[in-house]
Amino acid sequence: MVNRVKRRVSCFPxxxxxxxxxxxxxxxxxxxxxIEEIEAIRLCDLLQMEQNEAADRMGISRKTFWSDLQRARQKVADALVNGKAIEISGGEYVNTGECRIHFLCKECDHVWEAKFDQSRPTSCPNCGSNLIFRLGGDGKGKRFIENDYCCPKEKESSRSTDEGSKKKR
Incomplete structure (x- = not known):
């Protein structure tokens, strides 16, 4: 098996x-x-870098960059055309340290940034409050889970199971 070169990534979604x-x-x-596929899209399509420059920035060959970019574009097209969700996660990459995450304090409305590889702040550097949130969110719908949100698909299956058991009685 060929060792896959870890791509250098400088920005996270x-x-x-x-x-x-x-x-x-x-x-x-x-x-x-x-993560490296979204980085390829960001460099080439958003920042409009030439593929040679983008490949150098990610520390890979132009051919490898092109393959990553084509695979990413195909996945995005598939999701858009076929109504799929897109999850951005995983991969084999090295963080170059340029990426920043923004946080907001709900107490004093202070906004600040931290490096991606640092641990999540526990309090606001301005007022000390622990009511802090990542700007942009984590995209995983934690607010629904914490508020006992139930997927309609799960409701239907439990409803049909309940109706089936009522009919048998």
Whole structure:
């Protein structure tokens, strides 16, 4: 097996999930983009770098960069055309340390940034409050889970199971 070269990544997405509107995530198929695939799209399509320059920046050959870029574009096209969610996670990469994450204090509205590889701050550097949130969110819908959100798909299956057991009685 060939050793896969770890790509250098300098920026991480602010959100890690994208999905069609008004369809619960549990009802969708998911296309998974690796961190290095989204970096290839960012460099080439968003920043409009030439492939040679983008490949150098990621520390890989132009051919490898092109393969990563084509694979990423195909996954995005598949998700958009076929109504799939897009999850951005995983991969084999090295953080170059340029990436920053922004946080907001709900107490004093102070916004600050921290390096991606640092641990999550526990309090606001301005007022000391622990009511801090990552700007952009984590994209995983934790607010729904914490508030006992139930997927409509799960409700249907439990409802049909309940109805089936009532009919048998």
């Amino acid at each position: 602010k959100a890690t999930y994208y999905k069609p509107r008004e369809i619960p995530l549990c009802c969708l198929e998911t296309a998974n983009l690796s």
